[in-house]
Amino acid sequence: MIIELPRWLEDLRNTEIVQQVRDDPRSVGGSLLGVSFDVARIEVAGGGQANFDEPWGDLSPDDRVLLYAYCIQKGHLEELTAAFRMLFANNPVNKPIVLDLGCGPCTGGLAIASELGDQPRFDYIGVDKSSAMRRLGERLAVAPTQMSEVRRQWARDISSVSWQQAPGWRPVIVIVSYLLASPTLDATKLIGQLDCLLAKFGRGPVTVLFTNSPQAHTNRSFPEFSGALLEAGFRLCADDTGRIGIGRMSGVRTRPLRYALFHRRLRHTLALGD
């Protein structure tokens, strides 16, 4: 499959990210807010693992997440868009609850919106410990008309998500895109908290999509993550590394990734007692 982001998403990136960086008075001589592309990607954004709420030199937390979005987010959008296209081709989904863990600037929300039709309706819950990430996420989510029917909520961790709707049977999609490389992550605790939140949503089917770099050290928490999901009643449907093709016919490049898909079926029976 060769993936190309939809026009509205390219336009959103250009207006809210690319032009914001290029028009900034600090971006002189081809620099990005005063630093080179490599410094922005590796040092300021820490390859995606920075503590984004700390300033870096003269750059503020909001500058840091803007540079993350400029240098790193696009590849993640492309991978997730490709994954959702494949997933929904055989498994259409109606009004899902989308929980994006370590959401960054709404990456999973924008990708899924691009694959759920013209005016998608879903609940989006973006969880990220960085308030600067959540701020940019809201800016990106509020701008396109494509997202106007999407109900949004942002939280710093899973236990702060508030869910007021009665438990029901809606499908849930959990996105875990490049979160596992984080050195601060306790995968077993994360899945325990996730399972509590899923119980508040109800008893609908749950799909967990995991994406990451294929580099071994960034996946060191995967066995623990996967084991905790299996323990919580999930089935592992796919666990592989692969490449997706990106671009237009004029120039296609490929991007390697590690991905996994877990699924827990809709539950009909009530668990009573032990």
Ligand SMILES: C[S@@+](CC[C@H](N)C(=O)[O-])C[C@H]1O[C@@H](n2cnc3c(N)ncnc32)[C@H](O)[C@@H]1O
């Ligand atoms: C590499 S970025 C990925 C962002 C987004 N998922 C994407 O694909 O563009 C990792 C994100 O996870 C967040 N993060 C790291 N550890 C976290 C934790 N323990 N709880 C919540 N968010 C965390 C970071 O703030 C950062 O925004």
